[in-house]
Amino acid sequence: MTHAISPIIVTVVVFLVASCERKSHEIQSKDIATPTMNEPYIPPEMPPFPTSYDEVMSTLAPYYHEQRPLEYFFEMYVIDVIEELPEASLNALADFSSKHPTFFEKHGGDWRKHVVVESHLSDTIEIAIWDLWIRNSANASRDGWTYHPWHFAQNFADNYFADDSRVDVWEGNSLEEAKARIKAHRKK
Template identity: 60%
Template sequence: MTFLQRTFTSLVHAHAGRTQGQATSFAALSGQSCRRSFCAWLRHYCTKSATTSLPLLAALVTKGKHMLNLRVLFLAFAFIGFSVEAIEKGNQLNQEQYIPPVMPEYPESYSDVMTTLAPYYQAERPLDYFFELYVISTLNKLPKETEVALKEFNDKHPSFFESTNGDWKSYVKKQLHLSNTIEVAIWELWIRNSINAENNGWEYHPWHYARNFLDNYSVEGSKVDIWEDNSLELAKQRILEYRANGN
């Protein structure tokens, strides 16, 4: 159950508890059976429709004016107000629930590589494709089938990674002038953001993360892979602890 779901469930439980307490108050205020019956009916009606309009409520009170006193009317208004507030909060929480994008399947063949690479070529940024795969590979999330498919791609297009003797990862590092600490940055941000995503009820797909990492790394004035004071050593320690736990 997600954080937002738990919060909404708590509101529902609070709503149920409040309703039960008010049922006792209604009964205590009504000395006659018909009055109790009408209050029970009114409570049921308010529960079914928390958005009961004031004119309709006024009509209901007029209909039962011989059975309701002013205190019962006040409690009815309070109950409706609480119901509306609880529903509005629940709707707001549902609207705030983040839905991650659907990511493509990892390429498992030369044909798959060409298919997933095509949109990047059309956008004239094929290097971004391989940088994203580089990020995924750094996290040890790239399937072996993809590694094999990339090798086949290199065999069919030897000129692409020719400057690094067919090593596509070295090619990415060379072309983008990546530092020797880029992998620390990739891991450190992955740990923080994937845990945060899990705490908020959704799973951070590695390819989704790779795209976000690329966007943040490429933006002007980016602080990604910029280390101050002892932040680099602290990041390395967090990574060691995280991976020591089997992650």
């Protein structure tokens, strides 16, 4: 027994399939956002600086759980170098040091010295930090956004510890140029 398919049914099925394919394509093309180069950068929202022992503990906790507490103190060091770490944060970090004397014991309880020694920082690291802060925060301002010091510190750490990093590598007269930029910035 042979079943004949009515030409009307075939026509309806073809129409429905074509219609669904067209609708599917229209939905997909509307749902896919096409990025443009003119979209402004929106920086991440940064947490407030820790201003108490408890806040140091809570901001340190994710770093500690990821077994990278040195990175937290490195970021605080970078922010301190550019003179953006509030006095209350410095006091909170000192309080942390006094309540956990073994944490920085190897370096006399000094968290900054701990960062410098354990991260094997050079004598010119502060110049590198300042120079990049001056240039990158100026670029951010020019582009219409504010570079939060902690965001900068995180970016600095990512770039500094990256394989084949060129941060704090001075070729030709680049060190003298950086010192001149810093001197000019401080005069403002």
